[in-house]
Amino acid sequence: MKNIFRTIFSLVCALNLANSAAQTAFDYGADVNEQRLINASEEPEVWLSYGRTYDEQRYSPLEQINKDTIDKVGLAWFADMTTSRGQEATPIVVDGALYISTSWSNVWAFDVRTGERLWEFDPEVDRAMGRKACCDVVNRGVAVWQGKVFVGALDGRLIALDSQTGEKLWETQTFDPEMNYTITGAPRVIKGNVIIGNGGAEYGVRGYVTAYDAETGELNWRFFTVPGNPADGYEQNILFDAASTWTGQWWNLGGGGTVWDAMAYDPELDLLYIGVGNGSPWNQSLRSPGGGDNLFLTSIVALDPDDGTYRWHYQTVPGETWDYTATQHIMLADLEIGGEDRRVVMQAPKNGFFYVLDAATGQLISAENYVPVNWATHIDLESGRPVENPDARYDITGTPFIVSPSALGGHNWYPMSFSQNTNLVYIPITENYMGYVRDSEFTVNATGWNTGINLARGFGMVRTAQGLPEQGTFLQAWDPVAQEEVWRVKHEIENGPAGVLSTAAGLVFQGNRSGEFVAYDDLTGERIWSTLTQAGTMAAPSTFEVDGHQHVALLVGSPALPTEGPGAAAATTLASTNNSRILVYRIGGEAQLPRVPVNTESDVEFEIPQIDVPYEVIASGETAYNNACAVCHGSNGISLRPDTYPDLRRSSRMISEDEWNSVVLEGELLDNGMISFANLLENGEAEAIRSYIISLANAED
Numbered sequence: 001m002k003n004i005f006r007t008i009f010s011l012v013c014a015l016n017l018a019n020s021a022a023q024t025a026f027d028y029g030a031d032v033n034e035q036r037l038i039n040a041s042e043e044p045e046v047w048l049s050y051g052r053t054y055d056e057q058r059y060s061p062l063e064q065i066n067k068d069t070i071d072k073v074g075l076a077w078f079a080d081m082t083t084s085r086g087q088e089a090t091p092i093v094v095d096g097a098l099y100i101s102t103s104w105s106n107v108w109a110f111d112v113r114t115g116e117r118l119w120e121f122d123p124e125v126d127r128a129m130g131r132k133a134c135c136d137v138v139n140r141g142v143a144v145w146q147g148k149v150f151v152g153a154l155d156g157r158l159i160a161l162d163s164q165t166g167e168k169l170w171e172t173q174t175f176d177p178e179m180n181y182t183i184t185g186a187p188r189v190i191k192g193n194v195i196i197g198n199g200g201a202e203y204g205v206r207g208y209v210t211a212y213d214a215e216t217g218e219l220n221w222r223f224f225t226v227p228g229n230p231a232d233g234y235e236q237n238i239l240f241d242a243a244s245t246w247t248g249q250w251w252n253l254g255g256g257g258t259v260w261d262a263m264a265y266d267p268e269l270d271l272l273y274i275g276v277g278n279g280s281p282w283n284q285s286l287r288s289p290g291g292g293d294n295l296f297l298t299s300i301v302a303l304d305p306d307d308g309t310y311r312w313h314y315q316t317v318p319g320e321t322w323d324y325t326a327t328q329h330i331m332l333a334d335l336e337i338g339g340e341d342r343r344v345v346m347q348a349p350k351n352g353f354f355y356v357l358d359a360a361t362g363q364l365i366s367a368e369n370y371v372p373v374n375w376a377t378h379i380d381l382e383s384g385r386p387v388e389n390p391d392a393r394y395d396i397t398g399t400p401f402i403v404s405p406s407a408l409g410g411h412n413w414y415p416m417s418f419s420q421n422t423n424l425v426y427i428p429i430t431e432n433y434m435g436y437v438r439d440s441e442f443t444v445n446a447t448g449w450n451t452g453i454n455l456a457r458g459f460g461m462v463r464t465a466q467g468l469p470e471q472g473t474f475l476q477a478w479d480p481v482a483q484e485e486v487w488r489v490k491h492e493i494e495n496g497p498a499g500v501l502s503t504a505a506g507l508v509f510q511g512n513r514s515g516e517f518v519a520y521d522d523l524t525g526e527r528i529w530s531t532l533t534q535a536g537t538m539a540a541p542s543t544f545e546v547d548g549h550q551h552v553a554l555l556v557g558s559p560a561l562p563t564e565g566p567g568a569a570a571a572t573t574l575a576s577t578n579n580s581r582i583l584v585y586r587i588g589g590e591a592q593l594p595r596v597p598v599n600t601e602s603d604v605e606f607e608i609p610q611i612d613v614p615y616e617v618i619a620s621g622e623t624a625y626n627n628a629c630a631v632c633h634g635s636n637g638i639s640l641r642p643d644t645y646p647d648l649r650r651s652s653r654m655i656s657e658d659e660w661n662s663v664v665l666e667g668e669l670l671d672n673g674m675i676s677f678a679n680l681l682e683n684g685e686a687e688a689i690r691s692y693i694i695s696l697a698n699a700e701d
Ligand code: CA
Pocket: 201, 202, 277, 278, 323, 325
């Protein structure tokens, strides 16, 4: 009955559209149903879901913007965001409206043609949630379905909004707010269910993914990725098997396995694929002291989308101990392999190997490293398991080891793209490494950073090591059949990838941290077009066609403004501290970004105080700093993202104990996400941290 009603509703809408000429206003109805999502590949005018189609290829058949016309592409309109933390969302476009989410889980809607802002929704996330977000208070996008826009808020609420007005229709809390969970990923809508996971595996949680009824918000099913306490019984039968791969009392530590990003769906096989994260704590010897594979950590798991029943899994890193999540982009494609047509699942997870699996069974077809890797020599195709380098298991050997890739991964959440034009996958990659040092003083700390490794010593190890290879960020074209690189482009700034889009016109679009938006030739990597964005980019673009015009939209805003590369000089306007904006391009676009001299006034000049405290105080300050502050403000006081997380060695707040305590203990800067740490710091620790910072500042001076 419901389906018939939907069909009639669709027909009425179609008639309305047919009767209305282009000048009639859109009703922003987000008239998205199951058939429309399944057939999204045949509707290039819209961008209906996070990866455009259920197979998440991020490939568009649109060709109006091509190698001949791209010189005429300009900015059609732009809008400044009101939040200035990292921006990671892919713009969703349907029925005349463009929907994005921003940091702090705000949602904005615009008219695609004019850039008119239709509405804004602010879920008013408690800024104290910032402490629980390992990797900034970001949000990667919304989902749309039958007049509704869904956002997963950082504080765990899944919220349904009216697509026309932004009015809240329902909301439901998806995790225990007392626990250190967050949501940063985009929901997906499959068969009337909104599917959402969560993050928090750096803070001692247990991962799961949940399906809610899109109309009512009612919970339909939940799949836990790791077993809980055996004494409580298991929520799913498959967890009995999974529990046999764990040892010790992992449930007291959470176990990890959060589903914080990747999902894909194959309507023919009727399988939902989820990417499962790292162990919590990272250090396996602490988490599961007798070893074991620790299922389903770092796995791709296929589920029945109707009830969440387990179908198959492939585990990328048995006994994970390096934060090697398998939450990175999962995509489906049809490839000819060995003369056979295969439906495959592809993933380039953090661990550095590119995997091709059979989509129906999970059988490993091939795996080769796409970046330099030293934790394993190769993946054994017979067993499907990595052949490890025993030295890399710092947790077992007790000897620190510099591992490639690092916990940032050879590829992280930044979306890749599979081109049906070239059959290549375009991957935003980083060649990197980090030192893993077992934390000899690890204690369970359910309220804080909880990895079981000594990050500060690991950084120190890398700083003093000799002969390490150069690190760098690249756009890589990868042949998933031959399992080899075809071309790569080097970016100007290390560790700064951004998401990718490819089109039938032979173009690959990607922003960068140097303040440019670039189109490359999909066969050669040749740079064909670029424009300056006045901001760094992390998010992926989307493309769509409205009123006969192909548009390309990009949400810009990375933790820091470009300070090097071609776009740095152009970042001369300050919309916000990182120039967060939605930029929408089309042929003939004539909008100009504002040119206002940037306020170059640096931090207040002040004299670094001199102190005379015993070494033990500074040492205890260092320990407290590493436990409470380093995750945001950086190891050894060196902030890697000073626009977002001030470099405390240059903060005038250190001058007096009162000034310092006002921020650290009294929460003066709560609105910026800097909560009071009064309940987390022992007596005198705040002052010890201040002493430590002052000692660093003097050493720096
Ligand atoms: Ca992680």
